Amino acid sequence: xxxxxxxxxxxxxxxxxxxxxxxxxxxxxxxxxxxxxxxxxxxxxxxxxxxxxxxxxxxxxxxxxxxxxxxxxxxxxxxxxxxxxxxxxxxxxxxxxxxxxxxxxx
Amino acid sequence: xxxxxxxxxxxxxxxxxxxxxxxxxxxxxxxxxxxxxxxxxxxxxxxxxxxxxxxxxxxxxxxxxxxxxxxxxxxxxxxxxxxxxxxxxxxxxxxxxxxxxxxxxxxxxxxxxxxxxxxxxxxxxxxxxxxxxxxxxxxxxxxxxxxxxxxxxxxxxxxxxxxxxxxxxxxxxxxxxxxxxxxxxxxxxxxxxxxxxxxx
Numbered sequence: 001x002x003x004x005x006x007x008x009x010x011x012x013x014x015x016x017x018x019x020x021x022x023x024x025x026x027x028x029x030x031x032x033x034x035x036x037x038x039x040x041x042x043x044x045x046x047x048x049x050x051x052x053x054x055x056x057x058x059x060x061x062x063x064x065x066x067x068x069x070x071x072x073x074x075x076x077x078x079x080x081x082x083x084x085x086x087x088x089x090x091x092x093x094x095x096x097x098x099x100x101x102x103x104x105x106x
Numbered sequence: 107x108x109x110x111x112x113x114x115x116x117x118x119x120x121x122x123x124x125x126x127x128x129x130x131x132x133x134x135x136x137x138x139x140x141x142x143x144x145x146x147x148x149x150x151x152x153x154x155x156x157x158x159x160x161x162x163x164x165x166x167x168x169x170x171x172x173x174x175x176x177x178x179x180x181x182x183x184x185x186x187x188x189x190x191x192x193x194x195x196x197x198x199x200x201x202x203x204x205x206x207x208x209x210x211x212x213x214x215x216x217x218x219x220x221x222x223x224x225x226x227x228x229x230x231x232x233x234x235x236x237x238x239x240x241x242x243x244x245x246x247x248x249x250x251x252x253x254x255x256x257x258x259x260x261x262x263x264x265x266x267x268x269x270x271x272x273x274x275x276x277x278x279x280x281x282x283x284x285x286x287x288x289x290x291x292x293x294x295x296x297x298x299x300x301x302x303x304x305x306x
Contacts, residue, residue: 033117034181040303045120078180084234 007063013101018063023048024056028083031066036082051105057081065090121187121260124178125250128292129170133163138237138278142287152275177300194247201243205236231264234277238264256285 017029030045031037037045044054053060060066065087069080083091137159144155183191212232228235238260245253263277 025274029113029116030120033113033120033184036282038180040175044300073180078167080180098287 015097015101016090016094018059018065019090020083021056023052024060027053027060028065028087029055030104031083032088032091036080037101038081039079060087063090116267117184117187120181121183122249124174124181125248126292127170127174127296128289128294129173130289131164131252132286132289132293133159133166134305135284135289138282138285140282142275142277142279142282145278146273147275176302177297193282198244201240205240209233209236228264228268230272230274231266231268231277233274234260234264234267234281237278237281252288256281259284 019025026046026048027042032044039050039053042048043050046053048056057066057068061068065084067082067084069082071078071080137156140158141152141155145152148155195224212229238257241253241257241260245251245257260277260281261281266272267274267277
């Protein structure tokens with residue numbers, strides 16, 4: 001009988017799935033290093049399409065990680081995103097988990 | 107989509123890119139050209155030549171903000187970054203006042219005839235030296251390497267002007283051509299890489 005891999009006998013890796021998706025991770029990273037930024041800034045920095053940004057931001061907003069504010073600047077709409085305190089805490093926790101999981105063996 | 111930098115590098119790159127439009131370089135270069143020209147050919151108003159750039163700087167900075175936000179978007183930096191900016195701007199202001207005071211002292215000493223000839227001998231290059239020190243200080247404060255090149259160029263121009271005992275306007279004119287050229291090139295590249303959302 002083939003022994004089961006040791007990891008399989010333990011609980012699954014518990015990473016925050018909301019943050020773990022690559023596009024959302026990139027958006028979170030870019031928001032984490034600033035206080036707030038608008039849609040165009042995130043589009044330029046990440047290279048993600050408008051549709052992608054919108055859908056992932058909705059997911060992050062629903063998770064309570066991102067706060068969205070809309071305003072008109074010179075008669076043009078501006079959507080500004082900022083990480084909430086919960087979003088920063090979740091991102092810090094995510095970084096810690098990834099470090100725990102992937103660190104070591106240098 | 108390439109996004110492999112760590113968070114520090116990511117923030118620094120974003121900050122650096124936000125100031126890569128070249129508008130400040132272009133404005134500074136044109137100001138140097140104007141001051142140099144006034145010093146050489148319009149000696150009656152040479153002493154007041156610096157007033158014009160000082161008047162226009164706020165207009166240029168306001169226009170720049172709009173230009174950049176139309177192309178690269180709006181961002182508010184993190185509190186530590188804004189603190190860092192504020193500290194550097196205060197240092198810059200202090201350095202500017204110190205440079206101005208140095209210039210005035212040198213002028214007074216040279217005019218009174220009480221110096222040993224040293225200040226008089228470097229007189230034609232003095233303004234370029236002071237601007238070179240300011241550029242180097244800015245380069246250190248904001249980590250912009252091209253400012254060291256500007257500082258070196260002003261220093262060399264200042265030495266040449268002092269050596270040739272020529273008008274202080276020449277090193278400014280020479281530096282102005284290069285700085286404005288660099289600014290124009292950066293602006294062109296920036297505009298190509300970041301088209302305005304109004305035109306897309």
